[in-house]
Amino acid sequence: MQKKLEQLKSYREKIEAGGGKTRIDKQHEAGKKTARERIDLLLEPGSFVEINTFAGNEDISNLEHPGEGVVTGYGTVNGQKIFVFAQDFTVTGGSLGKIHAAKISKVLDLATKTGAPVIGFNDSGGARIQEGIDALDGYGQILYRNTIASGVIPQISVIMGPCAGGAVYSPALTDFIIMVKDIGRMFITGPQVIKAVTGAEVSMEDLGGALTHNQISGVAHFIVESEEACVILLSKLLSYLPSNNLEEPPQYDSREPVGNQEELLNIVPEEPHLSYDVRRVIELIVDAGELLEVQALYAPNAVVGFARFDGRTAGIVANQPTYLAGCLDINASSKIARFVRFCDCFNIPVVTLMDVPGYLPGFAQEYGGIIRHGAKILYAYSEATVPKITVILRKAYGGAYIAMGSSSLRADAIFAWPTAEVAVMGPEGAVNIIYYNEISKSENPQETREKLEAEYRAKFANPYISCAKGYVDDVIDPRQTRYKIIASLKAFSNKRETRPQKKHGNITL
Numbered sequence: 001m002q003k004k005l006e007q008l009k010s011y012r013e014k015i016e017a018g019g020g021k022t023r024i025d026k027q028h029e030a031g032k033k034t035a036r037e038r039i040d041l042l043l044e045p046g047s048f049v050e051i052n053t054f055a056g057n058e059d060i061s062n063l064e065h066p067g068e069g070v071v072t073g074y075g076t077v078n079g080q081k082i083f084v085f086a087q088d089f090t091v092t093g094g095s096l097g098k099i100h101a102a103k104i105s106k107v108l109d110l111a112t113k114t115g116a117p118v119i120g121f122n123d124s125g126g127a128r129i130q131e132g133i134d135a136l137d138g139y140g141q142i143l144y145r146n147t148i149a150s151g152v153i154p155q156i157s158v159i160m161g162p163c164a165g166g167a168v169y170s171p172a173l174t175d176f177i178i179m180v181k182d183i184g185r186m187f188i189t190g191p192q193v194i195k196a197v198t199g200a201e202v203s204m205e206d207l208g209g210a211l212t213h214n215q216i217s218g219v220a221h222f223i224v225e226s227e228e229a230c231v232i233l234l235s236k237l238l239s240y241l242p243s244n245n246l247e248e249p250p251q252y253d254s255r256e257p258v259g260n261q262e263e264l265l266n267i268v269p270e271e272p273h274l275s276y277d278v279r280r281v282i283e284l285i286v287d288a289g290e291l292l293e294v295q296a297l298y299a300p301n302a303v304v305g306f307a308r309f310d311g312r313t314a315g316i317v318a319n320q321p322t323y324l325a326g327c328l329d330i331n332a333s334s335k336i337a338r339f340v341r342f343c344d345c346f347n348i349p350v351v352t353l354m355d356v357p358g359y360l361p362g363f364a365q366e367y368g369g370i371i372r373h374g375a376k377i378l379y380a381y382s383e384a385t386v387p388k389i390t391v392i393l394r395k396a397y398g399g400a401y402i403a404m405g406s407s408s409l410r411a412d413a414i415f416a417w418p419t420a421e422v423a424v425m426g427p428e429g430a431v432n433i434i435y436y437n438e439i440s441k442s443e444n445p446q447e448t449r450e451k452l453e454a455e456y457r458a459k460f461a462n463p464y465i466s467c468a469k470g471y472v473d474d475v476i477d478p479r480q481t482r483y484k485i486i487a488s489l490k491a492f493s494n495k496r497e498t499r500p501q502k503k504h505g506n507i508t509l
């Protein structure tokens, strides 16, 4: 036995050495950890169980691709079981061949079967060129499984190296993409090909760096400074999520909100054209002031993220008046709709803070398809059967009012602050249309317009008409917001709502 154990030890060492010292040194010099170091950093010590360790490595004395360029298995994070794979760039650039793909596929199958989140560390040169069509099919096998697992288990992709060509589509199919600054890159076509085809010189960072995908394309959801920061974020993100679609999110002890609730009385400015930072409202009403913002740099006119009320996870969706006055545009529509749908998949109630002047007007939006994209929010809120609680802070105008979790789309509770203005449109636009003749024929059009605007505001731009008509449940003191949300979340925690049987809906993609 002793001999056998020594043999096992030497075999393991060969596999664990990956692409060898020189390549590991190169990996470190590039500011990157190895696949095994990454798994060690993520999982609780001693919890990792590796699977398919020797897959594809029949001749241990002559290893061409130790571990086939990917380390796979399962372990725990904060006591929660998770499945993991980490591509090993030191082995043939982490390129994906048939067996590499089969290892990842097995992790996805096991995670889906047993209802546990899966985390993938991506660091790869893409399809292993020498394996041709087998490598492509390997990707196909993974993409199929990502799709089947979608909405069943949370899938999180971390980009810690190159992720090029069709390889980007596995992360794209997962729920969240975290990119590590300076080392994570995603692109369909790299700089060399772009230069060959167009002659243009582009930098890899500009083309597909972490900032590009967090700020401009909206492909990624989080940007982190380092691999260590990434693991902290992963653990935080997982803490909000259930392990699968049949479970509830984890329950924690309630934590007091930060700040003085009195501040809520002065956040919304008296002057309707002035803005304020809705994130401060969120900080003041959620447990310990903690919001894990998702896609924080993309479409900043909407804020989405995870927080807790009385220890329970909620998805927060809010308009952000500091950017584009909080209007809904194409990007914000996609951001909100995708987030609401994620929450609905995983039994996470949605709390909406509304202050929206409308959908953003203009050629760019119309030509870009705001009708099609804006409809996604309507679809996502209508489709969602998790508890939906909406608080109207200020503006609630037109179609955007309907979209942002209105009672029409089956909000379970809808409250308004006394500052709320619920109307078909704002006073300026409204009087110009309905009193056009009166204003243009009057002796002093400006004065007439101001008088009519004030009348309109008093008559329509307040929460009481919508409350009287039953579209809003109650007008509340802003200091009661947290209490009302907590009480409603408790009341609706057993909500059951069914939909007609269908294969799937046809969301306006």
Ligand code: HXC
Pocket: 023, 091, 092, 093, 094, 095, 124, 125, 126, 127, 128, 129, 130, 136, 139, 140, 162, 164, 165, 166, 167, 169, 190
């Ligand atoms: C086989 C590969 C490889 C690949 C890298 N290597 N990519 N081997 N297939 N796709 C090997 C290199 O030969 C090298 O081997 C080692 O990995 C490290 O690569 P380097 O080029 O030395 O590293 P670096 O300079 O850091 O550059 C990394 C890189 C570059 C930017 C990723 O290697 C590159 O551009 N690779 C090709 C990317 C690509 O176009 N892939 C195909 C995408 S199409 P040695 O032995 O020297 O260490 C695709 C289709 C998927 O993936 C379809 C899904 C639907």
